[in-house]
Amino acid sequence: MVEERLSQIAEQVAQAQRNNEGTERVREQADSLEVEGTSKGGEVTVVVDAAGRVRDVRFTAASQVLNPGQLSEAVMEAIDTGRREAASRIRAIVDRHIGVDTGLGRTMLEAYEQMAGPKVGVTRRAERAERNKRRETPPGLVFPGR
Numbered sequence: 001m002v003e004e005r006l007s008q009i010a011e012q013v014a015q016a017q018r019n020n021e022g023t024e025r026v027r028e029q030a031d032s033l034e035v036e037g038t039s040k041g042g043e044v045t046v047v048v049d050a051a052g053r054v055r056d057v058r059f060t061a062a063s064q065v066l067n068p069g070q071l072s073e074a075v076m077e078a079i080d081t082g083r084r085e086a087a088s089r090i091r092a093i094v095d096r097h098i099g100v101d102t103g104l105g106r107t108m109l110e111a112y113e114q115m116a117g118p119k120v121g122v123t124r125r126a127e128r129a130e131r132n133k134r135r136e137t138p139p140g141l142v143f144p145g146r
Helices: 002-031 061-065 068-097 103-116 120-136
Strands: 034-038 044-049 054-059
Touching: 002 068, 002 103, 034 068, 044 068, 054 068, 068 103
Parallel strands: none
Antiparallel strands: 034 044, 044 054
16 A cells, blocks of 8 residues: 555656656747738738737738728738637647646646737627627616616
């Protein structure tokens, strides 16, 4: 019984060391990760890091014919594309070194998702839906005391 418990403890220590080594490899690869995202029409390309932060923005000649609203949409689309690709690569890195189906792997993926913040497309859709909702909802009567 004591030998069995000591064996379990030794395995837990070994697993902790493997997790530490895997975490360090994930961190090294994530720190150097940069991904490009391009708008559908190719007018804008952005570079984002593992956390989804924009590191560079490049405009092609095609961007010059866009009006400000279209250009804004193209930039946001490129950022969204870059962030999705960065998230996909981070997931692959975590899976390779730790496993996305482990508690540690899930925790690491959640941490990267929190750093990246909400998805650009999701945020813009939510903002648009809220504006539309305000437009569609007529002001109601306000009764004092209710």
